[in-house]
Structure formats: C-alpha cells, structure tokens
Amino acid sequence: MKAGSKFVSAVSALALSAGLVATGSIAVQFAAVASAEAAVVRSIEVRGNRRVDSGTIREYVGISPGQNFSPADINEAVKTLFGTGLFSDVRINQVGSTLVVEVDEYAIVNAVIFQGNKKVKDADLAAAVQLKPRSTYSQAALDADIEAVRQAYSRVGREDATVSGRIMDLGENRVNVVFEIVEGGRTKITGVTFVGNNAFSDGRLRDVISTKQSNLLSFLFRNDVYSDDRLRADEEALRRFYYNRGYADFRVISSSAELDEAQNQYTVTFTVEEGERYTFGDISIESTLDGVDAQSLNSQIETRSGSVYSADNVEDTIIALTEEVVGRGYAFAQVTPRGNRNFESRTIDVAYSIDQGPRTYIERIEIRGNDRTRDYVIRREFDVSEGDAFNQVMVQRAKRRLDRLDYFQTVNISTVPGSQPDQVYLIIDVVEKPTGEFSVGAGYSTKSESTGTGGVSLEGSVSERNFLGRGQYIKVSAGGGTNSRDYSLSFTEPYFLGRRIAAGFDIYRQTREYNDRYSSDTTGATIRLGLPITDSLTSQIAYNYSREEYELTGICLTDPTDPNCNIAPQILDAITQSPWVKSSVSWTLLYNTIDDPKNPREGLYSTFSVEYAGLGGDAEFVKLTGRGSYYHMLLEEQDVVGVVSVGAGHIVQTGGPLRLFDYFQNDSKMIRGFESSGIGPVAANGTDHLGGDTYISASAEAQFPLPAVPESLGIKGAVFADAATLFGNDLGGANATDMEWRASVGASLLWQSPFGPIRFDYAVPVVKEPTDQVQHFNFGVSTRF
Missing domain, CATH: 3.10.20.310 (membrane protein fhac)
Structure with a gap:
C-alpha cells in the first residue's frame, strides 16, 4: 500500500486499554499497512466538532501536512484525543492526500x-x-x-x-x-454487643466507643450512624481503654456490622480478648548518652511500681524524659521503653532506654485536609518546624494537642523520605468536623419569698471555637426569666502575638428584680490573659470593671418605710448610694487533669483565685476563693464514679468598709437544698440575708448508670451529701454572723443532652438554722466544677 493509500485508525481495544470507553462502541478502525513506507498527507481535515476548535484538535493529533507518519503515530493521536476527555468517539482515516479526523464530542x-x-x-x-x-x-x-x-x-x-x-x-x-x-428511612443501630469481655460490662464498654445504639433522641445526637471509619476508631478507643487499665495483652479479635436490609438496621458486634491485668513492676532508666546520669531523671518518671499498668503513664514518661534530655542539648535523643512481663506475678517491668537516635531533620511539614482551618493554626501546635531535628515524641505530643483542640474528627501524622537521606517530610492529614454550636437551655428554682427571684429561666447561645478557621473562640448568649435578663459576649485568641498565651475579653449585662422591692442593673467587662505552665496547669490574670445600679421599685419606691416594703436598712443604704463601680485585677491558677470534660470519671479540677479591688471605683478589698473537685472510679465494671468537692472563700477590706454586695452569698455550688442568698448572716427583719465574708463548703457524690435506661441517652443518676457554712459580716445590725454549719442530702439526674449538660437536683436539708430559707428542687446547666 502506497503513501497515498487509505489509513483507517482506531480499534476499540486501544480505547478500552486506555480506560477511556465507558459504554457503547467506538467505530475506529485500523487498516493493515502493506508497505513499510511512511505515509504523507497534504492536509488535515477535522469533522464533527462543535465546541472544540479545529486547530486545537490538529495540535492534539500531532501530525503535520508533509510530515512522514506511521500507524503508530495514528495510534498515539487516538490516545491523545481520548485522553482529553472531550470526545466520546474518534475516527481517523486517510482519504487521498487528506487525513480526516472525525470526532463525536461529549455533551x-x-x-x-x-x-x-x-x-x-x-x-x-x-x-x-x-x-x-x-x-x-x-x-x-x-x-x-x-x-x-x-x-x-x-x-x-x-x-x-x-x-x-x-x-x-x-x-x-x-x-x-x-x-x-x-431517601427512605434512617438506618438504625439496633444493638451494640461485646463478646469475650469479663472485666467490664457491655454498658461500660458502650460508653467508651462513639458508635451508639439508636434511641428516641438519636435524631438529635446523630451518634447512631454507622461507618467503617467510626468502627475502626472504636477499636482503637477500646484498646486505649484496656491498655490504661492494666490489660496489656488486650486485643480486638474482630468487629463487624450486619445490616438487616428488611428492617433497615445494623447490629454491631465487637469480639475481644482481654487477657490478664498487670501492675507495674520494677521501673528503671538506662542511658548511653555521655553526661546524662540516669538517676537524675527519676523525677520525670510517671510510672510507679505497684500501680496498675497504664499505657498513658508510659507515654507521659517518655515525653517527660525526652523533653528533659533534649533540654540538656541532646536534640536527637531517643527514649525507648522495654517491657518485661512476669506472667506469674502479673507485673510488667519497664526500662526506659535513652540513646542517641538517628540524625534526621524535618525538611518540610505538609498539611492536608484542612479546607477551613488555616495552616498556621495547626503548625503552631508543634514545638518543631522545618529544619529542626526530628523527634517522634515531640511529634506525638503535637498530635495530642491537635486532638485536644476538638477541631478534627481524626488527626494522622506520618513521615516520608525527604530529598536527602537525613531528611524527612512530615505529613499531617486531618479530617475537619463542625465546630459551631447552637444551644438552648432551661433552668428552674423555687421562687424565693424574700427576694422574689427564681422560677423558670431560659438561655440560648451561639458559639464557634474555630472562628473563621483561625482557632479563635467566640460566644454570644442571652437568657432570662421572670425577674432576670442576661446578655454576654466572649472572645478568646489562644495564641496572642504568636505565643501560647490566651488573650480575650468578656462583656456582659445583667438585670434583676427582687420581689417588687428593688432592682439591679449591672454592666461589666473583663480583659484576660492566660498562660499555660504545663499541660495541666494554667495561670490567668485579668482586669475587671463593672458598674452596678440599684433602684427601689413598687411599694418601696413610694414609701420605703411602709411595713409591706420590709426592706433591710443595710440594703436600703446600699441602694441609695448606687451606682457602685468596681475596678479590680485578679489572678487565677487552674489545675485540670479531668479525663473527659463532658463525662468525667478520673482526675482533679481545681481553681484558686485572688482578686484585688481598689484601682479606682468604690470597692476596696482582697478576695480569695478556691474550689477543687476530685473524680475517681469507685466500681469500674458498674461505672460508679465518686466525686469529692471542697471550696472556700474569704474577703478582707483594704480601705473603707465592705459594701453589702461585696459579701459572699450561697448558691447551688456551695450547698443544695437552700435558696440562693438563703443562709448566713441575716438582717433584723429576719428575711433578707446579707451574706458573709467567709464560707467553707464540701460535697460528696456518687454517680451511676440508671438501670433499664440506654447508655446512649446520656442519663445518669447520683446521690449526694452537701455541707457548708457562711459567716462573718461587719455591717451594723446583722444577726447570725457566727459560724454555723448546714447540711443536706439528696438525689440527682444528670443528662448529657443535645443542648448541653443538664442537671436535676432534689435536696433535703438535715442541718439548718431557723432563719434559713429552704429550696428542695433545682435544675439547670450542670457546672459542678
């Protein structure tokens, strides 16, 4: 066949091999070439195109008039045209001295x-x-x-x-x-069961995982949606749970989800092998680094002989040892734990070996998956950057920080080789999750006969903890009841001036009406700076300003001496001298080792504050307050948690006498079973409580699951006993100023609702004074620590 002969190009097999044909056939054919001579055409004609320019198609073909070409060139032209994704069919033929390219464009x-x-x-x-x-x-x-x-x-x-x-x-x-x-109906999870668990009940383990059984409120929680990724995450959560409770040999044998298509529901089953429970045996440190004495590092050990084995304690020790050695100038130090199981005594000896690790540097940090969160928000959680020595422990510490941000569903950090043998790329893959919240809450307290406060209250708020992807926190809230109104705005920048310093402000306005006798209107603001000392210890300094206005209302406005007014002289004096301005600075120390802020079971949450008022304004005092709540698992299998709380406060005047409204007043945090402002020093009328300059409180509580109530509802029960005293008042005419203890016992319902934690308390006073005002029932947002 001569050069002028007809060439027909394109076989369907070629198109299929290129992965370009989805359906239908491609009418492209190749004619056999009888001659080894290369073909030449004078022109190239394009047919069938509507949108794609003919010149563009000729460029894709890659054959020019007068240029020699072969069947292989035709094959390549067909591949190229299909590769554009613009054409559903391609035919190339030679007609005389013209190469005809026919195309069918995709719609x-x-x-x-x-x-x-x-x-x-x-x-x-x-x-x-x-x-x-x-x-x-x-x-x-x-x-x-x-x-x-x-x-x-x-x-x-x-x-x-x-x-x-x-x-x-x-x-x-x-x-x-x-x-x-x-759309069909929602696919439910009818059951989550466990096979092979003996140490912990199914209910306790169901609380560990994120996959929940469907219930009446699942449409709000949305935690009964099955996914393979969630199942894998649940497996890891179970491992961490067991590893931190002594079960070092624990493993998940299998996890499966069976879909009943007829009922449109899943049954999820975890099969586990718990193994034996271990305690820590001998703990030692070995160092091969010159100048590093192993004995000098003992204070960094978080694992103790005789304690229940915990993977978290081992990780904390590794991090503490690594930071200490790196701080001494050994940038490539590597801490490796070696465990030696003693099956007879059920102990694990742990030796921490400190060696010189490989000299590897971070060439690049690459972040993927953060469509909303800015790169710098993620990078600033790392204590290392490009060019620094690579240390796996520092990387894991950064991962824990990223997890605590609660911006991401998952955070995975991996490494790949860099451009040089001693360099690596740090790859951070994140999956973002919603960080905005809209919450509505309600509360109720018995209406106080003396103040008229109480009754039903409502609160709504909108918050965003990753504002504009910058990692900033903002919250707007409003609420009120029959005799109250509250408005507030809060903003926090967690990395002020690029440093790990939290800076923020709060603006608020509160109005109160007291039994149609008087009202208050308070407007204030706080500017604060928070500095983390350790992962558990934080310090905060703040400047506080508030302006309080009080007005007589009702019969008291008409005639304060009217017997129906019955307002204490101390309160009347404070009202007539308003407005009051308070200008103060405060310092707070917060220690927090709580394992789960929403549902704590282990750890300590404690605060200590000092406030000095006297930077202008009318208030002049030093106020000291402190409170601590310790959570401890009493019965692991039954999920019974014990809580012990203590609190105290004392205020000292530094200039003029204390104002009436500077004194402490009791509330439900101090003691339940009594009205707010219902105990302590009282005015001569026997009705108005004036507050005290000192208080001490204590509480013991046991929290437990409720029988026959699904764990996925988030409802628990509690029984408690409270004790408190509020005393000391230098205002003239105050009675009952001596230290007298009050006590109450009661029961509670705790609900992790879709609108936030809600608590229902019923308390009965067992020790009280004749002038105290009792309040049995109260419910509202749960903020016991």
Whole structure:
C-alpha cells in the first residue's frame, strides 16, 4: 500500500486499554499497512466538532501536512484525543492526500439537578459528585456520581436510599443531569454487643466507643450512624481503654456490622480478648548518652511500681524524659521503653532506654485536609518546624494537642523520605468536623419569698471555637426569666502575638428584680490573659470593671418605710448610694487533669483565685476563693464514679468598709437544698440575708448508670451529701454572723443532652438554722466544677 493509500485508525481495544470507553462502541478502525513506507498527507481535515476548535484538535493529533507518519503515530493521536476527555468517539482515516479526523464530542452539562432530597442539602450533594455545570458528560461519570450520592446518604445513616440518574437533552449537545432520590428511612443501630469481655460490662464498654445504639433522641445526637471509619476508631478507643487499665495483652479479635436490609438496621458486634491485668513492676532508666546520669531523671518518671499498668503513664514518661534530655542539648535523643512481663506475678517491668537516635531533620511539614482551618493554626501546635531535628515524641505530643483542640474528627501524622537521606517530610492529614454550636437551655428554682427571684429561666447561645478557621473562640448568649435578663459576649485568641498565651475579653449585662422591692442593673467587662505552665496547669490574670445600679421599685419606691416594703436598712443604704463601680485585677491558677470534660470519671479540677479591688471605683478589698473537685472510679465494671468537692472563700477590706454586695452569698455550688442568698448572716427583719465574708463548703457524690435506661441517652443518676457554712459580716445590725454549719442530702439526674449538660437536683436539708430559707428542687446547666 502506497503513501497515498487509505489509513483507517482506531480499534476499540486501544480505547478500552486506555480506560477511556465507558459504554457503547467506538467505530475506529485500523487498516493493515502493506508497505513499510511512511505515509504523507497534504492536509488535515477535522469533522464533527462543535465546541472544540479545529486547530486545537490538529495540535492534539500531532501530525503535520508533509510530515512522514506511521500507524503508530495514528495510534498515539487516538490516545491523545481520548485522553482529553472531550470526545466520546474518534475516527481517523486517510482519504487521498487528506487525513480526516472525525470526532463525536461529549455533551456539555448545563445544570445538575437533585430531586427528592430533604435530609442532605443540594450543596453537599453537588460537592460529592464530579459532574458539574460546564463539564463534559459521560455515562461512566454519571454511574460514579450515582454511587457517590448513595454514599453521601450512607454517611447520614440512610442505607436504603435509592438513587437513579437521567439526562435531559437540551439540544445543541447540551444536557441537564438529574438525580432522582428516594431517601427512605434512617438506618438504625439496633444493638451494640461485646463478646469475650469479663472485666467490664457491655454498658461500660458502650460508653467508651462513639458508635451508639439508636434511641428516641438519636435524631438529635446523630451518634447512631454507622461507618467503617467510626468502627475502626472504636477499636482503637477500646484498646486505649484496656491498655490504661492494666490489660496489656488486650486485643480486638474482630468487629463487624450486619445490616438487616428488611428492617433497615445494623447490629454491631465487637469480639475481644482481654487477657490478664498487670501492675507495674520494677521501673528503671538506662542511658548511653555521655553526661546524662540516669538517676537524675527519676523525677520525670510517671510510672510507679505497684500501680496498675497504664499505657498513658508510659507515654507521659517518655515525653517527660525526652523533653528533659533534649533540654540538656541532646536534640536527637531517643527514649525507648522495654517491657518485661512476669506472667506469674502479673507485673510488667519497664526500662526506659535513652540513646542517641538517628540524625534526621524535618525538611518540610505538609498539611492536608484542612479546607477551613488555616495552616498556621495547626503548625503552631508543634514545638518543631522545618529544619529542626526530628523527634517522634515531640511529634506525638503535637498530635495530642491537635486532638485536644476538638477541631478534627481524626488527626494522622506520618513521615516520608525527604530529598536527602537525613531528611524527612512530615505529613499531617486531618479530617475537619463542625465546630459551631447552637444551644438552648432551661433552668428552674423555687421562687424565693424574700427576694422574689427564681422560677423558670431560659438561655440560648451561639458559639464557634474555630472562628473563621483561625482557632479563635467566640460566644454570644442571652437568657432570662421572670425577674432576670442576661446578655454576654466572649472572645478568646489562644495564641496572642504568636505565643501560647490566651488573650480575650468578656462583656456582659445583667438585670434583676427582687420581689417588687428593688432592682439591679449591672454592666461589666473583663480583659484576660492566660498562660499555660504545663499541660495541666494554667495561670490567668485579668482586669475587671463593672458598674452596678440599684433602684427601689413598687411599694418601696413610694414609701420605703411602709411595713409591706420590709426592706433591710443595710440594703436600703446600699441602694441609695448606687451606682457602685468596681475596678479590680485578679489572678487565677487552674489545675485540670479531668479525663473527659463532658463525662468525667478520673482526675482533679481545681481553681484558686485572688482578686484585688481598689484601682479606682468604690470597692476596696482582697478576695480569695478556691474550689477543687476530685473524680475517681469507685466500681469500674458498674461505672460508679465518686466525686469529692471542697471550696472556700474569704474577703478582707483594704480601705473603707465592705459594701453589702461585696459579701459572699450561697448558691447551688456551695450547698443544695437552700435558696440562693438563703443562709448566713441575716438582717433584723429576719428575711433578707446579707451574706458573709467567709464560707467553707464540701460535697460528696456518687454517680451511676440508671438501670433499664440506654447508655446512649446520656442519663445518669447520683446521690449526694452537701455541707457548708457562711459567716462573718461587719455591717451594723446583722444577726447570725457566727459560724454555723448546714447540711443536706439528696438525689440527682444528670443528662448529657443535645443542648448541653443538664442537671436535676432534689435536696433535703438535715442541718439548718431557723432563719434559713429552704429550696428542695433545682435544675439547670450542670457546672459542678
């Protein structure tokens, strides 16, 4: 066959091998070449194109008139044209001295339409599919997008959603893509069971994992949605739980989820092997570094002989030893724990070996998956940066910090080789989660006969803990009841001036009406700086300013001496001297080792504050307050938690006499079973309590799951006993100023509701004074520490 002979190009096998054909056939053929001579054409003619310019297609073909070409060149041209994704069919033929390129263009998507969707928004579905307006349409893309929409519904717990796709031909090679969706019902998790667990009950383990059984409130919590990723995370949560409680041999044998398509519900089963429970045996440190004495590092050890084995304690020790040695100038120091099990005594000896690690540097830190969170918000949690020595312990510490931010569902940190043998890339993969919250809360307390305060109260707030992806916290709240109104705005920048210093401010306004006798209006602001000392210890300094205005109302406004007014002279004097201005500075020390802020079981939460008022204004005092709450697991298998709390406060005048409203007043944090401002020094009228300059409080509580109540509802019970005393008052005419103890006992319901933690308390005073005012029932936001 001569150069002028006809060449027909493209076999369907070639297109298929290139992965370019989804459906239909490609009418592209190759004619055999009888001659080894290369072909030459005088012109290239393009046919069938509507949108793609002919010149562009000729460039893709890569053959020029007058240029020698072979069947291999034709094959390559076909591959190139298919590779553009613009054409559903390509045919190349030689007709005389002309090379004819015929193409069928893919249709262009005019619009993507979703029909029948209510539970998943259009914007979320549009982000999941690859077909977009002005993109090219193909059946393969449509099929893939149908599956993507199904997966989007699976992620919100609707496994039986059905999705179909079709196109609407608009003419001129343009189409609309329509996804028709039947959402179906929510796919429930009817049961979460465990096999092989003896040390802990199913209920206790269900509280550890994030996959929850469906219940009446699941539509609010959304924690009964099954996913493979959540199941893998639950496996790791179970491992950490057991490893931190002495079960070093624990393993998850299997985890499975069976879908009953007829009932549209899952049954999740974890099969585990607990093994024996170990305690720490001998603890030692070995060092091969010159100038590092192993004995001098004993104070950094967090593991103690005889204590229950805990993986967290081992990790804490590794971090503490590494930081200490690195601080001494050994940048590449590596701490490796070696465990030696004694199966007879059920102990694990741990030796921490300190060696010189490989000299490896961080060439680059790459962050992936943070569509909203700024890169610098993640980078600042690392104590290392590009060019620094690589240390795995420092990297793990940064991971723990990122986890504590609560901005991400998952955080994974890995390394890949860098451009040089002694360099690595640090890869940080994150999956973001919603960080905004809208909450509505309610409270109730018995209405006080003396003050008129109490009754039902409502509160709503909007907060964002990763504002604009900058890691800033902002909260706006408003609330009130029959006789009160509260408004506040808070803002916190956790890294002020690029340093690990939290700076923020609070602005608030409060109004109160007291039994139609008088009212108060307080406006204030606080500017604060917080400095972390350790991961558990934080210090904060703040400047506080407030302005309080008091006014007589009702019968007291008309005639304060009227017997129906019955207002104490001390209160009347304070009201007539308002407005009061307080200008103060305060310093607070916070120690927090709580394991879970939402549902604590172990740890200590304590605060100590000193406030000095006298920087201008009317108040002149020094106020000291402190409170500590210790949580400890009493019965691990039954999930019974003990809580012991103590608190105290004392105020000392530094200039003029204390104002009435500077004194301490009791509330439900101090003691339950009594009205707010219902104990302590009292006015001569026997009704108005004036507060005291000193208080001491203590509380003991046991929290436990309620029988027959699903753990996924987040409801627990508690019994408690409180004791407190409030005494000391230098205001003239105050009675009952001596130290007298009050005590109460009661029961509570604790609910981790979708609107925040809620607490219901019923208390009965068992020790009280004749002038005390009793309040049995109270419920509101749970803030016991």
